[in-house]
Amino acid sequence: MPPVRRSARVNEFAKKATRSCKSGESHTTTALSNDAKIYGYWLMKAEPESRIVKGKDVKFSIDDLYEMKDSTSCWDGVRNYEARNIMRDKMKIGDKVLFYHSNCKTPGIAGTATVVREAYPDYTAFDPEHPYYDPKSKADVPKWFMVDVKFESKFSNIIPLSALKGYQELKDMVLIKRGRLSVQPVKAGEYDFILKLGNK
DNA sequence: GCCAACGTTGGC
DNA sequence: GCCAACGTTGGC
Numbered sequence: 001m002p003p004v005r006r007s008a009r010v011n012e013f014a015k016k017a018t019r020s021c022k023s024g025e026s027h028t029t030t031a032l033s034n035d036a037k038i039y040g041y042w043l044m045k046a047e048p049e050s051r052i053v054k055g056k057d058v059k060f061s062i063d064d065l066y067e068m069k070d071s072t073s074c075w076d077g078v079r080n081y082e083a084r085n086i087m088r089d090k091m092k093i094g095d096k097v098l099f100y101h102s103n104c105k106t107p108g109i110a111g112t113a114t115v116v117r118e119a120y121p122d123y124t125a126f127d128p129e130h131p132y133y134d135p136k137s138k139a140d141v142p143k144w145f146m147v148d149v150k151f152e153s154k155f156s157n158i159i160p161l162s163a164l165k166g167y168q169e170l171k172d173m174v175l176i177k178r179g180r181l182s183v184q185p186v187k188a189g190e191y192d193f194i195l196k197l198g199n200k
Numbered sequence: 201g202c203c204a205a206c207g208t209t210g211g212c
Numbered sequence: 213g214c215c216a217a218c219g220t221t222g223g224c
Contacts, residue, residue: 045210080219103210161211180209180218 041186042091043098043175044075044113044149049105053131062099062110062154071151072116075183076124077132079144083183088119088145090185097149098186098194100175101158108160109194117148155198169193 048061058077065073078084097113121142125134137143164170170193174184186194 047210082219107211178218179211182209 040095041191045100045102045182047103048101066151076122076146086183087147091147108158110158111154112152113149116150119145122146
């Protein structure tokens with residue numbers, strides 16, 4: 001299962017589900033005072049090109065985010081522990097997110113978003129019909145979590161991964177050193193540098 | 201708790 | 213569509 005969020009279309013019925021999902025704030029954030037402030041910047045990957053999983057299209061691009069109601073979406077479908085832990089334990093309202101397009105013709109950073117809701121259970125894991133169903137995650141003991149993000153900006157031109165790799169300033173980016181992590185920390189300096197590239 | 205086998209990610 | 217890198221699973 002890809003550790004990226006799934007489609008906007010599937011998201012519509014998922015949203016209905018969330019209203020009846022009582023477990024929204026059930027997890028507690030604890031013992032984070034030492035490192036919670038280290039990162040306020042993240043990078044999250046989504047697949048902007050169509051890919052069918054269990055009969056449903058899991059594509060989700062920066063444009064798809066923009067087109068959501070309030071330009072806001074849950075970031076479901078992450079099925080990797082490290083990425084989950086970041087969402088569950090670290091991401092806070094107001095944090096900045098680089099929106100990355102992966103597994104596509106031109107992989108790269110497409111724009112920015114902000115965190116508008118902190119971690120709550122990824123209920124898509126509970127639905128056997130859903131592309132990201134996980135029978136090991138139960139509503140009373142959720143295994144997977146997600147946050148909500150809101151569109152902030154679309155770069156005039158996507159910054160391709162190939163270009164990012166060329167900058168000395170970005171040589172230590174998690175994106176470059178650890179290609180497969182789908183939710184990852186970004187340093188403030190990296191974020192600022194990328195914003196300037198994106199707005200050129 | 202090691203680690204081989206397996207499955208997925210994601211650039212190319 | 214290939215396949216290297218790497219995360220997860222499960223036998224022992």
